Amino acid sequence: MTLAISMAEPRSRIAARGRWRWPETVFWLALAACYVIFPGHLQLLAQVMIAGLFALSLDLLLGFCGIASMGHAAFFGIGAYAAARLALAGWSEPLTGLVFAGAVAGLCGFACSFLIGRLRSIALLMVTMAIGLLLHEAANRLTWLTGGDDGLSGYDVAPVLGLFRFDLYGRTAFLYCLGVGFLVFLALRRFVHSPFGLGLEALRENERRVPALGIAVQRQVAVVFTLSAVVAGIAGGLLAQVTQSVALEVLSFERSAGVLIMLVLGGAGHLYGALIGAAVFIVARDVLSGLDPVYWYFWLGLILAAVVLIGRGGLLGLARRLPGRFR
Amino acid sequence: MIAELAELGFNGLAYGIVLFFMACGLSITMGLMGFANLAHGATAMLGGYVLVVAMRDLGLPFLASLPAAFAVAAIAGALFEMTICRRLHAAGELDQVLLTIGVVFMAIASATFGFGAGQQAIVMPGYLTGRVAFGPIEVSAYRLFLLALGAAITIGLVTALERSRLGVRIRAAVDNRAMTTACGIDVGRLFTVVFALGSGLGGLGGALSVNLVGLDPSFPLKYLVFIMIVVTVGGFGSMTGTLVAALLLGLADVACKYFLPEAGAFAIFAVTAVVLYWRPQGLFGRLA
Numbered sequence: 001m002t003l004a005i006s007m008a009e010p011r012s013r014i015a016a017r018g019r020w021r022w023p024e025t026v027f028w029l030a031l032a033a034c035y036v037i038f039p040g041h042l043q044l045l046a047q048v049m050i051a052g053l054f055a056l057s058l059d060l061l062l063g064f065c066g067i068a069s070m071g072h073a074a075f076f077g078i079g080a081y082a083a084a085r086l087a088l089a090g091w092s093e094p095l096t097g098l099v100f101a102g103a104v105a106g107l108c109g110f111a112c113s114f115l116i117g118r119l120r121s122i123a124l125l126m127v128t129m130a131i132g133l134l135l136h137e138a139a140n141r142l143t144w145l146t147g148g149d150d151g152l153s154g155y156d157v158a159p160v161l162g163l164f165r166f167d168l169y170g171r172t173a174f175l176y177c178l179g180v181g182f183l184v185f186l187a188l189r190r191f192v193h194s195p196f197g198l199g200l201e202a203l204r205e206n207e208r209r210v211p212a213l214g215i216a217v218q219r220q221v222a223v224v225f226t227l228s229a230v231v232a233g234i235a236g237g238l239l240a241q242v243t244q245s246v247a248l249e250v251l252s253f254e255r256s257a258g259v260l261i262m263l264v265l266g267g268a269g270h271l272y273g274a275l276i277g278a279a280v281f282i283v284a285r286d287v288l289s290g291l292d293p294v295y296w297y298f299w300l301g302l303i304l305a306a307v308v309l310i311g312r313g314g315l316l317g318l319a320r321r322l323p324g325r326f327r
Numbered sequence: 328m329i330a331e332l333a334e335l336g337f338n339g340l341a342y343g344i345v346l347f348f349m350a351c352g353l354s355i356t357m358g359l360m361g362f363a364n365l366a367h368g369a370t371a372m373l374g375g376y377v378l379v380v381a382m383r384d385l386g387l388p389f390l391a392s393l394p395a396a397f398a399v400a401a402i403a404g405a406l407f408e409m410t411i412c413r414r415l416h417a418a419g420e421l422d423q424v425l426l427t428i429g430v431v432f433m434a435i436a437s438a439t440f441g442f443g444a445g446q447q448a449i450v451m452p453g454y455l456t457g458r459v460a461f462g463p464i465e466v467s468a469y470r471l472f473l474l475a476l477g478a479a480i481t482i483g484l485v486t487a488l489e490r491s492r493l494g495v496r497i498r499a500a501v502d503n504r505a506m507t508t509a510c511g512i513d514v515g516r517l518f519t520v521v522f523a524l525g526s527g528l529g530g531l532g533g534a535l536s537v538n539l540v541g542l543d544p545s546f547p548l549k550y551l552v553f554i555m556i557v558v559t560v561g562g563f564g565s566m567t568g569t570l571v572a573a574l575l576l577g578l579a580d581v582a583c584k585y586f587l588p589e590a591g592a593f594a595i596f597a598v599t600a601v602v603l604y605w606r607p608q609g610l611f612g613r614l615a
Contacts, residue, residue: 068421115604121420122363123607126559127600133552134596141589253548257428264425294444298436304429308422309414 018193027272028182035174042170048282049177050238055262055274056188057231062260063269064192065224066204067116070125071132072232072259074112077139077251079105079233081146083240087155094157094241098180101237102230109229113222129253136251146248153245166242173242180238184231189271191227200224204269261300264307267316276315333464335581341470343577344477345539348532349550350557351484351569352404352525358501358564360518362412363420366427367529368547368554369434374400374530375542376438379447389452393534400530405523412522413515431547438544447542455538469538476535480528481570488566497521501564553580556599560609568611 034045054076061067079101086100112131119127139146146152159165164172191197199215210217240246249255258281266277284303289296353367374396381392407430415423455469488494500507500514508514533546540550557576561568576595583594602610 062421068424070424115600118604119607122357122361122563123559123603125363125420125424126555127603129552129555130596130599130603134593134600137593137596141593260425264421294439295436297432297439301429301432301434301436304425304432305411308418308426308429309411 014193014195014198017198018190024272027275031178035171035178039169042174044282044286046170046173046177046242048279049174049181050235050242051259051262051282052275052278053177053181053184053235053238054232054259055266055278056185056271057228057235058259058263059268059271059274060188060192060224060228060231062263063271063273064197064200064204065221066207067221067225068125068128068260069256070129070260071135071253071256072128072228073251073253073255074132074135075105075109075229075232076236076239076255076259077135078108078229079236080240080246080250081139081152081236082233083237084152084155084246085145087157087241088152092156092158094160094176097157097241098234098237101240102234105233105236106226106230109232110222110226112229113225116225117218117221129256132251132253132256136248136253139248139251147246149248151245151247152240155244157241157244166244170242177238177242180234184234185271185275188231192271196220196223201269258300261304261307265303265315270316273316280315330463330465334466335585336578337464337466337474338470339578339581340574341473341477341577342539342581343574344473345532345536346553346557346577347477347481347570347573348535349529350532350554350561350573351566352522352528353554354558354561354563354565354569355497355501356518356522356525357558359497359504359514359521360416361420361563362416362518363423364412364427365424365551365555366407366430366434366547367526368549368551369431370400370404370526370529371533371536371550371554372434372438372542372544372546373403374533375537375546376442376447377530378534378537379442379449379542382449389455393531396534397527397531400533401523401527404526404529405519407526408519408522416515431551434547435544438546442544444544447537449537451538473535473539485566493517493520556595560599560602562609562611565609565611568609572610 035042038045054072057075058069058072061069061072082104083097083101086097091097115127115131116124140148142148157166160172160176164176166172166176192200199210199213200220202213202215203210203217203220207217210220236250239250262277262281263274264277265280266275267273284299285296288299349367349371353364356362356364377396377399378392381387381395382389387395411426415426451469455472457468458465459468459471488498496507496512496517499510500512500517504514533542536542536550553576557569557572560576561570561572579595579598580592583592587594
């Protein structure tokens with residue numbers, strides 16, 4: 001009997017978790033192919049990418065850490081306003097604008113993480129909701145900064161990389177969002193498959209045992225919350241640049257609820273679930289509110305109830321269960 | 328000045344009482360089962376619309392419409408609990424929150440479909456429309472009525488919780504659910520009864536608030552926040568805590584609107600965040 005534990009095995013297991021698989025290539029190629037297949041819906045597809053990025057940021061919190069937020073639109077909105085303010089101040093280069101949006105949102109996320117780290121379950125949901133509403137109310141009042149109810153508009157966004165001008169059909173918008181989305185996705189994918197990411201999943205599964213493993217929970221929460229806020233800020237910044245306007249709606253409770261729905265719809269904790277959920281949600285919203293904008297809320301509620309009562313684990317969970325059922 | 332302050336305090340208390348009605352059922356169901364029911368505001372809205380229909384379309388007097396609002400909301404609550412909530416008792420808070428938010432969204436759409444997006448107007452009976460003077464202090468008759476009704480119902484509720492058999496069971500189940508079940512009390516059924524009563528009180532609160540804050544389809548989302556703040560700050564399952572939190576919030580809201588109109592609801596959310604940071608379990612709650 002030997003007590004020596006080989007370090008090779010855990011290393012190879014961590015590496016195996018993060019290995020790139022062929023369906024992922026297919027997924028991203030299919031997304032890129034949308035540029036050719038749906039040339040008339042590129043604006044909508046850009047919205048899908050933005051929502052997908054936003055849902056990814058929440059997935060980092062909820063799917064990997066088990067921290068549910070009901071006010072995540074706060075960071076999305078901060079990013080959007082930051083990008084718009086920067087453009088209004090005369091700095092119209094888009095990529096640095098995104099970095100700025102992410103940095104501002106990240107700072108706010110870092111500040112909030114100290115409040116979040118102490119709270120769990122319902123109190124956490126309520127405080128995140130209160131933070132979201134607080135910001136919405138603040139943005140509504142601080143008209144000199146946010147334009148209040150009218151929002152911010154009338155700023156120019158320079159061509160991406162100095163080459164690609166934003167056009168009316170959303171060609172540049174879609175490719176820009178796809179490119180930024182893909183890069184952020186790669187970074188997040190690397191992050192969640194790292195040993196630190198594994199520690200996050202431990203936090204989700206059993207919070208009391210995590211300190212026993214020698215992991216500092218408070219630090220983990222701060223890192224993840226900040227990172228999540230950065231990604232949400234980038235998504236918000238993208239929206240501000242692509243639509244060249246920011247409305248108060250970016251901070252609304254509906255947006256916070258919407259991103260939760262996307263994530264739960266797609267399946268939390270897989271990264272891809274966030275993207276798929278966002279795609280389904282945005283397309284469904286487009287179709288259903290096209291039928292009758294007033295009753296979109298009804299469908300929204302029905303989708304939510306259906307996901308909770310029938311579709312545990314979202315669409316990805318469903319896809320995983322199906323083969324087992326027919327075996 | 329004194330008269331003005333007194334009236335402000337009076338209005339705040341009246342608003343707080345309505346919030347208390349809307350929140351106390353939720354507080355008990357949360358304390359009893361830990362069920363996060365964000366659709367409680369939708370129940371309150373249902374009560375409001377029942378009152379409107381009863382008074383405007385059926386021609387019932389105001390005082391007869393209030394019990395109707397209570398009854399309809401209580402029945403709706405019981406049905407909701409027996410068909411849907413029951414399946415989610417064991418699920419996590421997130422599932423409960425998502426489902427009930429879904430119900431809120433459906434309720435908003437249904438109310439828009441049935442009654443339109445506008446404010447609902449009701450004609451109050453004459454004895455509740457005027458103002459009543461106590462020396463230099465003059466207050467609205469409706470708010471006086473609210474305070475009197477609120478005091479009566481609160482005393483009734485507290486006595487029922489302290490003295491009645493049902494109240495004893497509820498308190499036992501909130502304190503220690505496993506032990507209560509071991510004593511042969513069916514906590515599941517108890518929960519249905521409590522849920523129905525809580526929904527009824529919520530409906531009553533909604534009906535009483537029509538003349539105070541108005542009624543439109545966005546009601547459940549608008550007041551959800553205030554209800555949740557009252558429940559979380561008061562501490563789940565604590566009747567005293569809910570009452571104190573509701574009255575404080577009512578006073579704070581009226582005071583903020585009067586003294587700091589430009590800050591809006593900002594001050595309230597900020598105070599809530601601070602209180603919850605300081606005491607995550609609420610003012611009167613115990614650590615789980």
